Amino acid sequence: MPGTQTSLDLPLFDISQPISATSLSSLSLACKEWGFFRIINHGVSKDLYSRLYTVSNHIFSLPSELKLKLGPSSTLKTYTPHFIASPFFESLLVSGPDFSASAQSSSEVLNQSSSEFSEILREYGNRMTNLSKSIIQIVLMCLGEDFERKFECEFTNCHGYLRINNYSPLECMNHKELEGLGMHTDMSCVTIVYQDQIGGLQVRSKEGNWLDINPCDDTLVVNIGDLMQAWSNGKLRSSEHRVVLKQPVNRFSLAFFWCFEDEKLILAPEEVVGERNLRVYKPFVCADYMKFRQNSERGKFEKVGFTVKDFAGTGG
Numbered sequence: 001m002p003g004t005q006t007s008l009d010l011p012l013f014d015i016s017q018p019i020s021a022t023s024l025s026s027l028s029l030a031c032k033e034w035g036f037f038r039i040i041n042h043g044v045s046k047d048l049y050s051r052l053y054t055v056s057n058h059i060f061s062l063p064s065e066l067k068l069k070l071g072p073s074s075t076l077k078t079y080t081p082h083f084i085a086s087p088f089f090e091s092l093l094v095s096g097p098d099f100s101a102s103a104q105s106s107s108e109v110l111n112q113s114s115s116e117f118s119e120i121l122r123e124y125g126n127r128m129t130n131l132s133k134s135i136i137q138i139v140l141m142c143l144g145e146d147f148e149r150k151f152e153c154e155f156t157n158c159h160g161y162l163r164i165n166n167y168s169p170l171e172c173m174n175h176k177e178l179e180g181l182g183m184h185t186d187m188s189c190v191t192i193v194y195q196d197q198i199g200g201l202q203v204r205s206k207e208g209n210w211l212d213i214n215p216c217d218d219t220l221v222v223n224i225g226d227l228m229q230a231w232s233n234g235k236l237r238s239s240e241h242r243v244v245l246k247q248p249v250n251r252f253s254l255a256f257f258w259c260f261e262d263e264k265l266i267l268a269p270e271e272v273v274g275e276r277n278l279r280v281y282k283p284f285v286c287a288d289y290m291k292f293r294q295n296s297e298r299g300k301f302e303k304v305g306f307t308v309k310d311f312a313g314t315g316g
């Protein structure tokens with residue numbers, strides 16, 4: 001249809017600077033409307049991305065039998081093979097707070113030399129941890145004056161994990177467009193995404209239209225996850241998103257999930273809920289929601305039904 005919007009120009013914030021009043025109001029709007037925004041000056045060099053790409057690519061190019069030593073039926077369970085999320089998607093998980101040790105354990109199982117991989121993952125994991133803390137602060141500012149000071153303590157036990165994603169549509173490109181990762185919402189407070197220049201990340205509008213989030217040099221994409229949506233009583237939006245593959249080339253991305261601790265009771269503070277006290281989520285324990293999503297294999301990566309709304313929504 002001529003004139004139909006196909007891509008979304010997300011607002012861009014300099015994360016190395018204090019946020020101005022004007023920027024804060026556009027950030028609030030973006031978090032409420034889209035649940036997505038972008039950041040620049042995040043402190044990760046092109047060189048680190050290129051090293052991270054090289055070491056990850058080396059792992060993904062190992063034989064499947066070897067990678068499956070880290071697969072869903074192994075002890076570590078850090079590798080998601082093809083045909084779980086989609087035929088064209090595989091991923092490797094690196095968990096914090098000791099990203100280096102997590103990376104090292106996976107390398108050892110694969111019999112690969114671990115020092116470079118774990119050193120790079122230490123650097124990237126620590127950088128993302130610090131960024132997540134700064135992002136939580138500015139996102140809290142969107143909810144009200146001084147909220148970052150008042151509620152930061154609720155986020156002090158958060159932890160992060162990184163998913164290194166490899167999309168390989170190579171052999172099956174007789175269709176125009178393939179789904180690399182089905183529609184889902186993230187089970188995080190916030191997620192920080194790096195996508196390479198291939199593109200393919202899309203967000204679903206409230207009206208149900210898919211809009212491209214085009215890659216842009218030196219910027220990272222941030223999105224609000226389900227835990228933050230519930231904690232903010234639905235004020236901040238955890239949007240459905242997906243990845244489509246439009247070209248027969250490999251695509252590389254990194255998704256860093258910043259989450260509440262497992263035992264955290266997620267209950268929006270009264271100040272966030274407001275005077276009319278209309279709660280849109282029942283209080284729930286973080287780990288119970290994780291289990292709910294994990295128990296429904298499809299709910300992990302697709303199927304709009306399985307979100308925090310289905311789990312804890314009051315229908316209000």
Ligand SMILES: O=C(O)CCC(=O)C(=O)O
Nearest residue numbers: 163165195201243253255
């Ligand atoms: O690959 C991407 O760009 C996004 C990945 C994603 O949404 C996820 O891993 O949750």
Ligand SMILES: [Fe+2]
Nearest residue numbers: 185186241255
């Ligand atoms: Fe996601």
